[in-house]
Amino acid sequence: MSLPPGFIDDLRTRLSISDVVGRKVMWDSRKSNQGKGDFWAPCPFHQEKSASFHVDDRKGFYYCFGCHAKGDAISFVRETENVSFMEAVQILAGEAGMPMPAQDPRAQEKTDRRTLLADVMEQAVQWHRLQLKTGAAAEARDYLERRGLSEEAQARWDIGFAPDRGGILAQLTGKGVDKSLVLEAGLAAESDRGGAPYDRFRGRIIFPIRDARGRAIGLGGRAMAADARAKYLNSPETPLFDKGRSLYNHGPAREAAGKGQPLIVAEGYMDVIALSEAGFTSCVAPLGTAITEDQLRMMWRIAPEPIIALDGDTAGLRAAMRVIDIALPLLEAGQSLRFALMPEGMDPDDLIKQKGASAMQALLDQAIPMVQLLWRRETEGKVFDSPERKAGLDKALREKIKLIQDPSIRSHYGEAIKEMRWGLFRPKKAQYVPGKRQAFTKGDPWRNQMSPVASNKSSALGAGAAKTEHLREAVILATLIATPAVIVTFEAQVERMDCFDPDHALLRDAILRHAEAEDVKAAIFDEIGADPLEKLFSQTHVKISPAVRRAGDIEVASMCLGEELGKLAAKRGHDRELRDGMEEMLGHVDESLTWRLSQAAKSIDTSVRQETDDTADYVKVENGSMLNKDERSAFGKLLENMQNARPGKGTGS
Known part of the structure; x- marks a missing residue:
């Protein structure tokens, strides 16, 4: 208007x-x-x-x-x-004392007709209310008593009863109400067989449905007969009642929300009544349909973050999941949904009756954001043991996030999903612990020559190699922060990169979580503080790195990362070969193992030659490969012990 x-x-x-x-x-x-x-x-x-x-x-x-x-x-x-x-x-x-402006004649005529229909509906509510006190409603009263509704509560909610015979049509027309109004209000219906009109609600407990201003606009009926075609029946679409644009208990819920109560969205009449009677007075329910866009907008006008508390059965969970798809395109800053997941097989009414209002409050306090339920829907019960399945998950989540219109919310959803994805797919670090395997006993001659692979002090080939790896990690991380545009390209390799330095591991995780942030470095600073960043960028080899000095240059950063990640992966692959060989050595010392170790030495030689042209500190081992002095010392001990471990020598087999 x-x-x-x-x-x-x-x-x-x-x-x-x-x-x-x-x-x-x-x-x-x-x-x-x-x-x-x-x-x-x-x-x-x-x-x-x-x-x-x-x-x-x-x-x-x-x-x-x-x-x-x-x-x-x-x-x-x-x-x-x-x-x-x-x-x-x-x-x-x-x-x-100012009259509202008059509308055009047709609009005024519609308003007058709606006023008449609202009056007819109110008469129907009061008549059904009186019928609940009759002998015909004894079973209905027993049912309400079993559900824990006192007579005072029944009066507060204007609960009534529709008898099997002599219903509202005869009552209203007998009082002079035009039959067309009774039909138009949805209280009666024309017979398909051409007979007389009949009462729509028969043998049912009646729940009045009111609009935000408190006017009766429809009825909901709960069947008493076990063989009824529909357990619950609502009024049909009328000039007063639109299921998709109405909420049960709208007016009182809006008033309670205005006083600070959170808005709770339940599934049916009894849930709303139970919640309200337990003190949760800001609660509504959709009317026999899944939650619609219009109902969502109505809820957001009541409160910015309604809590969806649907039943804990399969149907209730499916309904909650459907709400996500409806809500995603409508999200705005400060306007979202949370979900209180009921225990399996229970609804709010059951929970309050069995465990009390405190149990319901605890569930509301633990209500989860919509992004978490979206993640649960796409991942629960699924196995992501292949690149194809992981890619399928990524695609499904991207398609859902694209539905969000607000760019800021879309960005935050992307970051939240990336963090949960990182938690699911984060590589498990395989760390060697001396003495863990049965082959390495207290008297094992190899034990003193081996160090944990996760240690940042020394590897099986000496402290020099570990230091080189540490430098590479630092350059890789600094390059990613200096030129965040390349993170997506190298994301998979960075995810698989084990960091020996705890600060490096912390930075790697933060980089992956905030890869899509507008300012990656600022986001990392906000999460983990300044110390790890200052420590990283204060290192001399980081400062002089071309990829750091030319921050933002995607070509230079890509070349640097490709080279450093490749060399780091090759070096650690060599270490694993040597470590696996040493673990097998006690029981399997033969020529094939000697050959395997010599091949590892050759691979190390190739990697080392790529790293530097200065061979002054490198010497040849027996097979002609090149190792630096620290590596030769460790490797020499390894070969010596291998010879001593042969059958008939030293420790025996």
């Missing part, structure tokens, strides 16, 4: 904002100067004892110096009553 020019201005001039606000606050007489239209009070929007809430009656505005809430009389009513703009205007217009 559009308002004519000047209507809002006229409304504001007729109202004193101090009168509107004064209904909700207590003025501070010491600070206020009513003669000058200057009013002060404790703020109604946040808890405080001092009077920081200021109302300027002459300008028609309010402002809180504590929480910074501000606005005019209309916005004050909207915030405190939790109503829409037009509803706030209607409330204030009524107080000011």
Whole structure:
């Protein structure tokens, strides 16, 4: 509905904002100067004892110096009553004695018809309410008592009963209500066989459905007969009632949410009633359908982050999963959903009755963000043991994230998904622990020649090799931070890179988590602090690296990473060969093992020659391969012990 020019201005001039606000606050007489239209009070929007809430009656505005809430009389009513703009205007217009602008004749005719239908519906609600006290409703009363609803609670919710015979059609037409109104309100229906109209609700407990303003717009009926075609039946679509644009308990939930209660979304009438009676008064339910876009928007007008608390059975979980697909394109900053997962086979009503309101509160406190349920839906019960399956997961998640319209939210979802993906696929570090395998006993002659592969002090080939690996790790990490655009290209190799330095491992994980952040270095700083970054970039070999000096140059960074990651992978592959050979040596010392070790030495020689042209510190071993002095010392001991381990020599086989 559009308002004519000047209507809002006229409304504001007729109202004193101090009168509107004064209904909700207590003025501070010491600070206020009513003669000058200057009013002060404790703020109604946040808890405080001092009077920081200021109302300027002459300008028609309010402002809180504590929480910074501000606005005019209309916005004050909207915030405190939790109503829409037009509803706030209607409330204030009524107080000011101003009639709302007339609509065109056709619109006015529709409004008048809707008013008649609402009156018919209210008569039906009250008549069904009276029927609950009759003898025909004894079974219905027993059912409600078993469900824990007292007579007072039944009265609060206007619960009624529709008898099998002599129903609402005869009652209303007998009182002079036009039959067409009863049919149009959805209380009765025409027979398909051309007979007389019949009551739509028969032999059912009746739950009135009201709109946000409290008007009866439809009915919900729970069948008492076990063989009924539908356990629950709602009113059909009428000029008053639209299932996809209505919520059960809308008005009271909106009022409670305006007072700070979280909005809970349950599945049915009894869940809402049970929650409300247990103190969770801000709760609603969709009406016999899956949650629609319109219902989501209505929920977000009530509260920015509703909690979906559907049943803990398969159907309830499927419904929760469907909500995700509807909600993703509608997400906005500060507007989302959380999910309270009920125990399997239970709904909120069951949980409260069996374990009390505290158990329900605990579940609400543990409600998870929507991104976590999205991850659970795409990963639960699935095995990702191949590159193809992992790629399939990535594709499915990317398609879902693309649905988000807000670029900021889309970016944050990407980061959250990447972090969970990293937790799922993070490579398990295979660390060698001396003495762990049975072949390496306390008296093992090889034990003193071996160090843990995860140690940053020395490897089986000496401290020099470990130092070289440490330098390579540092250059790789610094290059990724200096030129984040290359992270995606080398992501898989970086994920597989074991870091011997704990700071390097910390940086590697942070780089992968924040690969899509606008400022990767700043995001890493926020997560792990300055020390690891300062330590990394203060190293001389990092400072002089071309990829770091030319930060942002994708070509240079790609060449550097390709070379360093390749050499690091080759070196560690050689180490694994030697380590595996030494583990087997005690029981399998033969020519094939000697050949295997010599081949490892040749591979090391090739790697070393690629790293430097300076061979002054390198010497030949028996097979002609080149090792530096530290490596030769360790390798010589290895060969000597291998010879001593032959059958008939030293320790024997």
